[in-house]
Amino acid sequence: MVGIIIASHGEFANGILQSGSMIFGEQENVKAVTLKPSEGPDDIKGKLEAAIASFENQDEILFLVDLWGGTPFNQVNNLFEAHKDKWAIVAGLNLPMLIEAYASRMSMDNARDIAAHIQETAIEGVKVRPEELQKKAPSTKSKNAGAAAGKPGKLEYVLARIDSRLLHGQVATGWTKATNPTRIIVVSDSVAKDELRTTMIKQAAPSGVKAHVVPIDQMIKLSKDDKHFGGQRALLLFETPQDALRAIEGGVPLKTLNVGSMSHSVGKVQPNKVLAFDQDDIDTFAKLKSDGVTFDVRKVPTDSKDDMDEILKKAETQLQKQK
Incomplete structure (x- = not known):
């Protein structure tokens, strides 16, 4: 894997790493x-050399620098x-650049290729x-969202996620x-009625991807359309498990749900840091x-998967203690 060193004036490098x-x-x-x-050139040179030495593979290193x-x-x-x-330097560091570099390491194994690739995202x-x-700005990515639009075929679902924060x-x-x-399709009756949130x-x-907000019944209709969505890859976002259940039982063909975030509110218990449940959620x-x-x-994507059964058991136990 290509090593990445983020270098900056002040604490910017630590902050953007976080x-x-x-x-x-x-x-x-x-x-x-x-x-x-309080430091000078020799100080940061020593830090850079120490960072390089900490990498097992020192042949491929990408430097992302602030200025x-x-x-x-x-x-x-x-x-x-x-x-x-072998090495490469990209200056003008911003967060989209860093995230694109992280993603690129999954499929690119040399620093020079990643450096060339991430520039457009940074801009x-x-x-x-x-x-x-x-x-x-000229962009090749913007062509992707409309590619194959209108061709015969149904939507392909690349991810369906429950996330109270949505996009x-x-x-x-x-x-x-x-x-x-x-x-990216947000499937929600309440959000579809909210012009500001929409x-x-x-x-x-993100650049090159179209975002839509549709009511649940409309999503069910879209899932059955086999004439207009050939080649289209959809990432579905549900605000609640109840919305996801209604869509699936209405005919949206989802076999797996990614569960990312469910916000806490009065009457809910929180068995882990990001998921909160009431009895209706558990039943759903x-x-x-x-x-x-x-x-x-x-x-x-880089997180390890948690056991949903264990999480729900903890939630049920916490709800029983509330009674």
């Missing part, structure tokens, strides 16, 4: 190197000269409101990179299981 872990999960072979106000021409970049560049046939990550101020960073980056959908969801879609999961649905309990 942000990337929150969204894409903890990563191996990644180090943050910082230049503190071209700054001290962190200059010290990286000095080290790079002896390895420029497209810069967005402006009001929209008329946004400068249009947020972990979905827009980690899960989108892992499943490569052409469309607008925000559409604006949060039992019904889904009886319908042949399996559960993939993970926040991000």
Whole structure:
């Protein structure tokens, strides 16, 4: 696996490393190197050399640096000269760039290829409101969302997820990179009636992917359409397990549900950090299981899977204690 070193002035490298872990999960072979106000070039050079030495494979290293021409970049560049046939440097670090680098390591095994690939994502990550101020950048990704639209065939479901936060960073980056959908579809009667939430969801879609918000009955109809969705890969988001059950029993052909987040509210118990249940939720999961649905309990693709049966048992025990 390609090693990644994040280098910056101040604590930026540590902060963006933490942000990337929150969204894409903890990563191996990644180090943050910082230049503190009281330090100089030799200090950060020593830190860079120590970070490099910590990698088992030192042949393929990608350096993500905050500022071209700054001290962190200059010290990286000095080290790079002896390895420029293998190593690569990208300056102008932002969070979309880092997440794309993480995702790219899954399929690319050399630093130079990853460096070339992540530049477009970094540029497209810069967005402006009001929209008329946004400068249009050339993009090849934007062609993907409309590819094969209108061709005969049904939707292919690459992921169906229960997440009370719906379309947020972990979905827009980690899960989108892992499943490569052409469309993200939020399936919810309540959100479909909320113009503001619908607008925000559409604006949060990652580059090259179209986002939609549809009522549950409309999703059931779309799932039966075999004339217009050939080649379309759908990532479905449900706000609650009840919405997912209604869609599945209405005919949406889902065999697995990824369970990512269920927010806490009055009357619910929380058997782990991200999932909260009341009795109706527990009963709904039992019904889904009886319908042949399996559960993939993970926040991000790199997490290990949790046991849904054990989680539900803990929730039932906690609810009994509340009575």
